[in-house]
Amino acid sequence: MSNLLTSRQAEELHKSLIAYLLSTGHSNSAQVLREDLKLPENEFDATTAKKYEGLLEKKWTSVVRLQKKIMDLETRSQQLQSELDNATPSSLAARKNHDPTTWLPRAPARHTLQSHRSPITSVAFHPLFSSLASGSEDCTIKIWDYELGELERTLKSHTKSVLDVDFGGPRGNTLLASCSSDLTIKLWDPAEEYKNIRTLPGHDHSVSSVRFIPSGAAGAPLSGNLLASASRDKTIRIWDVTTGYCLRTLRGHGDWVRSLAPTIDGRWLLSTSSDQTSRMWDLSQPDNNAQKQTFLVHEHVVECCAFAPASAYSHLATLAGLKKPPPASSTNEFLATGGRDKLIKISSANGVCIKTLTGHDNWIRSLVFHPGGKYLLSCSDDKTIRCWDLAQEGKCVRVVEAADHFASCLRWAPSLFKEPAEANGSATNGTSTEAKEQIRCLIACGSVDLNVRVFSA
Incomplete structure (x- = not known):
């Protein structure tokens, strides 16, 4: 014992043994041990026994x-050693250098963002900064830093549920738009700490969707300044975000207009409705001639x-039976x-319908095409995100358990576009001057479980 413990440690152990025996009612054993250790009573009185009582159990546990x-x-x-032993250079490289054109989300989420007090209705990524906006039935919009997984600020101005949010606006001046059951659309300026710079009234019922129309809409002078909104009043309105004026009202749906999707060139607009139809609008045409196609493919x-990106055309042309x-x-x-109709x-x-x-x-709530063109992603009230491979005739190749309740919204972070490098300070001759797309492997999903989840590579 003396080899293992110092004299002080040995003394502590002896006293704690005696205190343990006394506290458990083994007074005779305690007396024998004290005699064996030659520990006089004046060195181990009641106060000392109390001090060492329980010490042995604490050390043991x-x-x-x-x-x-x-x-x-x-x-x-x-x-970890097993993973290292079985890792090959190629598997490590694949993990580090994943291909953005084929990346798909997988559980668990990188961040689960918690702060809303009611179901999440919508999410949107800032086109440049690491900011994510989420709208909720708690009447607020929250701005998150999705890289750190932290809440940056809460925007309060709507008086009823926020139903949709979207980033966009004039080039170099990104704005955030929100719409609500309070019949209004609000514009917020991230450059001024998300100050509410304008409120757009005009709809006669809940405003269910807002989307900025990308620059280049039929060469209109207001390119990049346009915002489309859909409402339960059965109309779609086009707004000038600079002046706040409603420029036009599109009518055609027979019931609540649920969602909107513009094309990347801003010319075409797609809308869906409770009237069980989807409609395509040509924004370059006057109001009475804008509706170009009605899709009667659902029974609910x-x-x-969502419009398919050009990168998906080769796969979808095959589904459609086109030669090229x-x-x-x-x-x-x-x-x-x-x-x-769950379809x-x-x-x-x-x-x-091809x-x-x-x-x-369960009900399908949101759709996004993979920027690489090979996949379509969907989220549903069945709590999952599903990934459909368009190159395999739409086969479901992944199911992500994305929420603990209905999955209500889904967004893919917009791609970044890098300007082509100029050779020797001058434009290259005969080569493409188109900006190169950089796909971001980043998805956000909102749920009725009050959480926003961010999936990333």
């Missing part, structure tokens, strides 16, 4: 706890829609719609 911790660490160490409320894909310059060739319909611009995707067990 801490040893057991540390032993368990050591065992857990040894198990973890073995797992159509909740969401349409030109990439045509932005409205194919679209996807999802509804309460996703992929249609061509002429109104023909594929029906089945698999969700």
